[in-house]
Amino acid sequence: MPPSPEPRVLIIGAGVTGLLMAQSLRKLGIAFTVFERDVSLDARSRDWNFILHWARPALESCLPDDLTVDIIREKAATDDHIPTKDEYLPMFNLFTGEVMAKFPAPFSMRLQKQKLREVLSQGLDIKFGKRLANVVTDGFKVTATFEDGLEEEGQLLIGTDGAHSKVRDFLLNPERASVKYSQIVASRVLTTLPAEVARQLVALHPRNIVGYDPRGLSLWISTQDSRDADPSKWTFIIAQSYIPGSMTSERNELLQDELNYSVEEEIVRAMKLRALPFSGPFKIICDSIPLDAQASYNRVGAWVTEEWDNRNGTVTLAGDAAHPMTFHRGQGLNNAIQDVATLVSALKQHPPGQSGFRDALKIYEQEVWVRGREAVISSNENTEALMSTEHFTESVLFRRGLNKENV
Numbered sequence: 584m585p586p587s588p589e590p591r592v593l594i595i596g597a598g599v600t601g602l603l604m605a606q607s608l609r610k611l612g613i614a615f616t617v618f619e620r621d622v623s624l625d626a627r628s629r630d631w632n633f634i635l636h637w638a639r640p641a642l643e644s645c646l647p648d649d650l651t652v653d654i655i656r657e658k659a660a661t662d663d664h665i666p667t668k669d670e671y672l673p674m675f676n677l678f679t680g681e682v683m684a685k686f687p688a689p690f691s692m693r694l695q696k697q698k699l700r701e702v703l704s705q706g707l708d709i710k711f712g713k714r715l716a717n718v719v720t721d722g723f724k725v726t727a728t729f730e731d732g733l734e735e736e737g738q739l740l741i742g743t744d745g746a747h748s749k750v751r752d753f754l755l756n757p758e759r760a761s762v763k764y765s766q767i768v769a770s771r772v773l774t775t776l777p778a779e780v781a782r783q784l785v786a787l788h789p790r791n792i793v794g795y796d797p798r799g800l801s802l803w804i805s806t807q808d809s810r811d812a813d814p815s816k817w818t819f820i821i822a823q824s825y826i827p828g829s830m831t832s833e834r835n836e837l838l839q840d841e842l843n844y845s846v847e848e849e850i851v852r853a854m855k856l857r858a859l860p861f862s863g864p865f866k867i868i869c870d871s872i873p874l875d876a877q878a879s880y881n882r883v884g885a886w887v888t889e890e891w892d893n894r895n896g897t898v899t900l901a902g903d904a905a906h907p908m909t910f911h912r913g914q915g916l917n918n919a920i921q922d923v924a925t926l927v928s929a930l931k932q933h934p935p936g937q938s939g940f941r942d943a944l945k946i947y948e949q950e951v952w953v954r955g956r957e958a959v960i961s962s963n964e965n966t967e968a969l970m971s972t973e974h975f976t977e978s979v980l981f982r983r984g985l986n987k988e989n990v
Contacts, residue, residue, distance in 0.1 A: 590614060590935035591737040593727050595715055595750055597624065599633075599696065600902025600919040601743035602703035603645055607927045609706065610647040613935065616735065618713040618727065620744075624700050629877070630773060631820055632661055632807055633699075634672075634791060636691040637987040638917035641924035650705070659698035661790060662809045666690045672913075672985060673787070677794040677802055680862035686984035693790045693805060694916075715744065718753045722895035723939065739940040742900045746886070746907035751900055754891040762907055764884040765963075767970055769910075770850050771822040773807060774876035776868065781814040784868055793911075793980070794865060800825040800857060801911060801969040802865065821872065823854055824883065824911065826970055847878040854878075883909050885963055888955035890948070896941025899948060901926070906955030908962040911969055912980050917987070918958050925950050 590613055594601045597619035608615045621627065635642065643652055656665070668689040676683050714730040718740060725740045742750025751760040776784065784792075785806065794802030800823055807818035851874050858869030888906045893899050902919035926947045933942035961979045968978035975981065 590739070590939070591616070592940075593618065593725065593735055593737040593740040595727065595740065595742050596620075596744035596748075596902075596904070597700070597704070597709055597711075598743060598745060598902065599699055599703065599916065600904075600923065601741075602700060602707065603642075603920065603923050604741060604743060604901060604926070605707045605709075606647055606650060606703055607645045607923050610645070611927065611930055611934075613930070615708065616737075617707055617709040618715070618729065618735070619709055619711050620714040622712045624704060625697060629879070630695065630697045630807070631771075632693050632695050632805055633916035634688070634691055634693055634805075634913040634985075635920075636688045636913070636917060636985050638920040638924075639690055641917075642920050645920065645923045645927055650702070655694065655699065655702055656692055658702045659694045661693040661695055661806045664692075664789065666692045672791055672793060674981075675787070675792060675794045675865070677796045677800075677861045677865050680864065683795060684981065686980070688985050691985075695807060715749045718750065718898065720894045720897040722897060725894070725897040738897065738935065739944075740898045742898070742904040743902045744904055746884070746903045748900065748904035750898065751886075751891070751904050754893075754898060754900070755889070759889075760886070762884040762886045764882040765967070766826050767824055767883040767909075767966060768827060768880065769822050769824045769883055770854050770878070770880050771820060772851060772854065772872055772876040772878045773818060773820055774872050775815060775818055776871050778813065778815040780867055780871045781809075781817045781819075783864055784819065785809060785814075785817075787864060794861075795969070795975060796825075796861070797972055798825075798860075799970045799972050801966075803911070804868070821854070821869065823857055824966070824970065825857070845880075847876070848874045850878040850880050851876055883966060885909055885959050887959050887963075888952055890952050893941075893944050893948065896939050896944045899944055901951070905951055906959050908959045909966040911966045912962055913985055914958050914962055918955065921954065921987075922947075922951055 592615040594617045597617050605617050670688045670691045671685040672688050674684040716730045717728040719726045726736050728734050742748050790806050792804040803822040805820045809817040858866050886907045901922040929943040929946040965979035968974045
């Protein structure tokens with residue numbers, strides 16, 4: 584057996600999972616480098632937010648002493664609110680305006696993705712502009728080659744490179760590793776609203792709302808940033824999910840598949856049309872979206888977690904690379920944090936030594952494979968049920984709320 588080199592971890596991807604993984608390794612005193620394909624953390628204009636709920640204790644266990652959950656809240660939360668045990672996610676009937684349910688989410692908070700990345704990046708070794716080209720391992724060391732010709736060696740490579748992970752492609756082959764898309768689509772905007780409409784929205788709930796449309800449409804609204812004194816400068820994420828052509832009252836030809844969804848203005852126009860039957864506040868909110876709002880349209884997809892060969896403990900996955908799931912129950916960030924916490928715990932039990940990271944990964948992957956698979960499957964079932972006029976109340980969200988999967 585070759586002599587055991589000083590343990591070093593290569594982290595592929597500087598998303599939230601990769602950065603939190605790096606902070607955890609810094610806490611444990613394990614050498615690492617993060618490689619990010621973009622040229623900077625803010626290279627992409629698109630932003631969104633997450634809900635942190637059941638994984639808050641796990642997050643606390645991952646952070647080094649100089650970075651706390653309170654610091655994260657102060658710098659990355661969507662508002663100045665200090666969360667309490669009474670937090671909840673409300674569900675509204677979009678036609679009647681009535682509150683259908685309040686899902687408990689004690690001590691939950693909404694975090695802006697870009698600001699969270701900025702906070703988590705402090706003190707880390709990050710190499711930008713590094714697009715992964717190839718991974719080679721002999722079972723003792725792993726080499727990552729990047730498109731610019733750079734080669735880096737370590738004893739463990741962790742793919743935290745998102746839903747379309749190249750590391751997952753390497754472990755399983757691209758066909759097995761590919762995201763599978765459903766017939767459900769999501770139209771989303773990141774937008775401001777007129778001051779009075781913004782006030783009306785946060786009066787319904789200051790951070791997040793889910794809405795049920797009996798035609799088979801789900802509405803998601805979350806506050807992106809409401810710290811400014813001027814409500815007209817507050818920003819929101821508004822998303823409509825549905826199966827194209829399936830809504831029973833859909834009659835307008837502009838809502839059919841012929842619409843050019845590559846044009847942001849047409850995405851917004853279609854969202855306004857779908858909201859015509861909504862009750863007062865929700866119709867007003869959607870109708871107030873400016874036509875020049877930043878908009879996107881995409882099919883909803885996921886990859887059901889399956890076991891991978893970690894090449895004698897030299898390559899593994901975490902976060903969306905390990906379990907990309909639909910967003911309609913807010914489980915993605917929380918499962919990613921749990922991944923990091925599970926690996927931290929495993930490394931405390933089995934610090935890297937003569938056997939490298941193999942013993943720790945055995946514990947880590949057994950937990951992630953089971954939890955990740957269940958989380959993806961239940962998220963898929965939940966998304967499909969939310970689009971159904973007959974099975975809506977059977978959705979996982981309606982039955983179990985935001986709670987962690989029991990695995």
